[in-house]
Amino acid sequence: MLAEGENMLKTYEMLKQDLTAYKALDMKIKRMADRREVIKLKKNLYETGSTVSGYLEAAAICTPSYLSFDYALSCHGLIPERAKINTSATCRKRKKKPSGTGSVHIYQDIPLSFFPFEIEICCENERPCLMATPEKAVCDKLCTVKPIRSRKHLQQLLFDD
Known part of the structure; x- marks a missing residue:
């Protein structure tokens, strides 16, 4: 699972590495995005918290x-x-x-x-x-x-x- 308080930009591959304990990784990432635990910025790019600076996102x-x-x-x-x-x-x-x-x-x-x-x-x-x-x-x-x-x-x- 993702570390608590860890706010950063992550690629899809990085998220998969963090979630190796789960079998259906795509489904897990989709559920996390639905619950806003991760925020999809674009294809294959996610934010793991809402405190990443906007200019880093840009x-x-x-x-x-x-x-x-x-x-x-x-x-x-x-x-x-x-x-x-x-x-x-x-x-x-x-x-x-x-x-x-x-x-x-x-x-x-x-x-x-x-x-x-x-x-x-x-x-x-x-x-x-x-x-x-x-x-x-x-x-x-x-x-x-x-x-x-x-x-x-x-x-x-x-x-x-």
């Missing part, structure tokens, strides 16, 4: 991706608001994905040629995830707005918005 649900946009801007103190939605950059399809834990994850496309630069590794409980540097988060955010036609419009966007 990184695991869609790969390759890294935290950016409003979430990273908030973490770096560049916007006064606290980001409640985990916003990530990806070079895949744009999508919005609610998780079974109540977090919402938004994945925005950025050009593949911009993707691998200025990303830092941050850790929580020895679980790494990727986040844009402050400069990269600003650049990613600028990729998602309408084209800027004047210096005045850029000033408004950066300082008033």
Whole structure:
């Protein structure tokens, strides 16, 4: 059985190893998901508690991706608001994905040629995830707005918005 108080992301194979005492492992995992003892985040990925940080979930649900946009801007103190939605950059399809834990994850496309630069590794409980540097988060955010036609419009966007 799973250790009490153990909150982490686990693959289907990891869950099967934890539950070797049971014969019908697929049924056991399905029952555990029905009783919310584990939360299915996507195919073959489960959370064993509801206290895993949303940004760790975001990184695991869609790969390759890294935290950016409003979430990273908030973490770096560049916007006064606290980001409640985990916003990530990806070079895949744009999508919005609610998780079974109540977090919402938004994945925005950025050009593949911009993707691998200025990303830092941050850790929580020895679980790494990727986040844009402050400069990269600003650049990613600028990729998602309408084209800027004047210096005045850029000033408004950066300082008033």
